[in-house]
Amino acid sequence: xxxxxxxxxxxxxxxxxxxxxxxxxxxxxxxxxxxxxxxxxxxxxxxxxxxxxxxxxxxxxxxxxxxxxxxxxxxxxxxxxxxxxxxxxxxxxxxxxxxxxxxxxxxxxxxxxxxxxxxxxxxxxxxxxxxxxxxxxxxxxxxxxxxxxxxxxxxxxxxxxxxxxxxxxxxxxxxxxxxxxxxxxxxxxxxxxxxxxxxxxxxxxxxxxxxxxxxxxxxxxxxxxxxxxxxxxxxxxxxxxxxxxxxxxxxxxxxxxxxxxxxxxxxxxxxxxxxxxxxxxxxxxxxxxxxxxxxxxxxxxxxxxxxxxxxxxxxxxxxxxxxxxxxxxxxxxxxxxxxxxxxxxxxxxxxxxxxxxxxxxxxxxxxxxxxxxxxxxxxx
Numbered sequence: 001x002x003x004x005x006x007x008x009x010x011x012x013x014x015x016x017x018x019x020x021x022x023x024x025x026x027x028x029x030x031x032x033x034x035x036x037x038x039x040x041x042x043x044x045x046x047x048x049x050x051x052x053x054x055x056x057x058x059x060x061x062x063x064x065x066x067x068x069x070x071x072x073x074x075x076x077x078x079x080x081x082x083x084x085x086x087x088x089x090x091x092x093x094x095x096x097x098x099x100x101x102x103x104x105x106x107x108x109x110x111x112x113x114x115x116x117x118x119x120x121x122x123x124x125x126x127x128x129x130x131x132x133x134x135x136x137x138x139x140x141x142x143x144x145x146x147x148x149x150x151x152x153x154x155x156x157x158x159x160x161x162x163x164x165x166x167x168x169x170x171x172x173x174x175x176x177x178x179x180x181x182x183x184x185x186x187x188x189x190x191x192x193x194x195x196x197x198x199x200x201x202x203x204x205x206x207x208x209x210x211x212x213x214x215x216x217x218x219x220x221x222x223x224x225x226x227x228x229x230x231x232x233x234x235x236x237x238x239x240x241x242x243x244x245x246x247x248x249x250x251x252x253x254x255x256x257x258x259x260x261x262x263x264x265x266x267x268x269x270x271x272x273x274x275x276x277x278x279x280x281x282x283x284x285x286x287x288x289x290x291x292x293x294x295x296x297x298x299x300x301x302x303x304x305x306x307x308x309x310x311x312x313x314x315x316x317x318x319x320x321x322x323x324x325x326x327x328x329x330x331x332x333x334x335x336x337x338x339x340x341x342x343x344x345x346x347x348x349x350x351x352x353x354x355x356x357x358x359x360x361x362x363x364x365x366x367x368x369x370x371x372x373x374x375x376x377x378x379x380x
Contacts, residue, residue: 003284003285005093013093016097020097020098020101023066023067029102029104032195060126060138060141061126065124068123069122073110074121082121083114088225088228088287091232099234100240102330105126113125113155116153117144117157127144129146129147129148131147134201135199135202136199139202144156144157146222149205152216152219158181182200186203192337197334197337224292224295226342227295228295230299231301231303232283234338237331238276238279238309239276242273242313244313245268246260246269249265268315271312272313275305279298279302282294292355299342299343306331307335313328313332
């Protein structure tokens with residue numbers, strides 16, 4: 001089996017990176033971060049609802065339309081249904097690039113909803129998702145919620161019979177339906193550490209929801225794909241923080257020499273690189289198999305790489321890394337949020353341990369006649 005990227009896949013990754021650099025440059029990210037930052041509406045210490053109200057509506061919806069125009073959400077739809085007809089490995093490459101630039105919004109849920117929710121593939125509908133009670137992103141501005149808590153997919157719609165020409169007056173129509181989901185799900189807004197990700201805490205999921213689409217995909221498969229695509233976003237962030245760190249330690253001088261020449265700094269950078277590359281291998285491999293074990297390992301390694309690389313990146317930026325103007329903290333805050341989505345580290349570790357114990361019910365041999373009854377899974 002050939003594991004190296006094909007020429008077409010490398011071209012897709014390069015083209016996506018160039019496209020996102022033009023579509024979502026650093027200045028646009030900073031504008032969204034600042035909109036939910038200190039002293040702004042919806043931020044910690046600011047006025048308005050928690051989580052960054054300015055990010056929750058117009059800015060993300062405008063970005064959604066632009067992403068829909070370039071086919072971001074319809075990557076895996078067949079060509080005869082308006083999609084590109086790509087596979088999951090190619091989609092992982094695209095989401096990796098989205099993670100590099102920290103694209104905001106429920107990207108994974110809207111991508112999974114393409115072909116299931118009207119307007120999702122074109123970026124006209126913003127879709128979020130839940131697989132259990134707990135935090136959910138962009139709930140107040142969503143057009144639909146995928147409910148993946150049962151064996152059968154359920155979809156909760158703002159308007160079960162949408163107008164063929166949706167949202168003719170965005171200011172009026174959007175204001176009229178922003179509270180539908182929080183009220184229906186018994187949700188309350190909570191302050192998010194990431195100013196670009198408004199969160200609600202859902203206390204319960206409804207017993208009934210909207211119509212189940214004909215030929216809906218398996219819910220277990222959807223959960224695994226959601227975890228894998230989230231891991232791809234984390235991978236992109238981990239790789240980006242390596243680049244940011246290396247560029248900084250090359251340019252920053254101390255005692256008349258670049259700080260990157262000091263051995264302790266080099267060791268930190270090397271560990272960051274190794275984490276990111278191990279995560280990359282695991283995510284790419286999981287995109288081919290999409291088994292529970294492969295996806296769990298990929299999510300665990302990618303979460304670890306994203307969070308720890310961002311922390312090391314912040315440390316090597318020194319005092320500047322702790323300031324609001326630094327580009328380091330958005331990566332760390334987004335990594336914290338994503339690490340709790342779809343599959344936490346504890347859930348992945350428990351699942352992998354159970355898989356190992358099922359495979360080796362008598363325990364694991366140390367090679368010296370001893371049997372290890374307790375299996376410990378480490379993310380490092």
